[in-house]
Amino acid sequence: MSALGAVSVQFTREQLAEVRRLQALYPDKRAALLPVLHLAQEAFGHISLEAEEYAAGLFDLSPAHVHEVVTFYSLFFREPRGRHVISVCHNLTCHLLGAQRVLTHLKKRLGVDVGGTTPDGGVTLLSVECLCACEMAPMMQVNDRYEGNLTPEKVDRILAELR
Numbered sequence: 001m002s003a004l005g006a007v008s009v010q011f012t013r014e015q016l017a018e019v020r021r022l023q024a025l026y027p028d029k030r031a032a033l034l035p036v037l038h039l040a041q042e043a044f045g046h047i048s049l050e051a052e053e054y055a056a057g058l059f060d061l062s063p064a065h066v067h068e069v070v071t072f073y074s075l076f077f078r079e080p081r082g083r084h085v086i087s088v089c090h091n092l093t094c095h096l097l098g099a100q101r102v103l104t105h106l107k108k109r110l111g112v113d114v115g116g117t118t119p120d121g122g123v124t125l126l127s128v129e130c131l132c133a134c135e136m137a138p139m140m141q142v143n144d145r146y147e148g149n150l151t152p153e154k155v156d157r158i159l160a161e162l163r
Helices: 013-024 029-044 049-059 063-072 092-096 099-110 152-162
Strands: 084-089 123-128 140-142 145-147
Touching (some): 013 029, 084 099, 099 152
Parallel strands (some): 084 123
């Protein structure tokens, strides 16, 4: 809530109906917290402290509990993200096969550090623990698509497709 006590983030009537539907799927409605947080991120663009407080109220949870969930999972963004999210795997296999070279190339091309978003809001760059595709190492996820066997040249082609 803001200093005046008004919530600046709220679901639409349809979104609230979806929250209630999700909560009804489980014997304990708290089990629906993750899908509702994904719904909130889709609706609000990211999970702000206000969105955490709002979600907590929907589940009769403390805002601290929701904050712990949001900060634990890497799929929730606490700041606005780019239209495209690029996640580079840095786990052992990808690391040994050139992930650092790929990440360095992406940082230079995009002009942002890991965790940053390009000034035009186009791309957010992440480095993640594992994307479970060692056979494609080094690899990255671009939005919902996996790209592997990366070289700087292949990365450049992928970036050109995003523009």
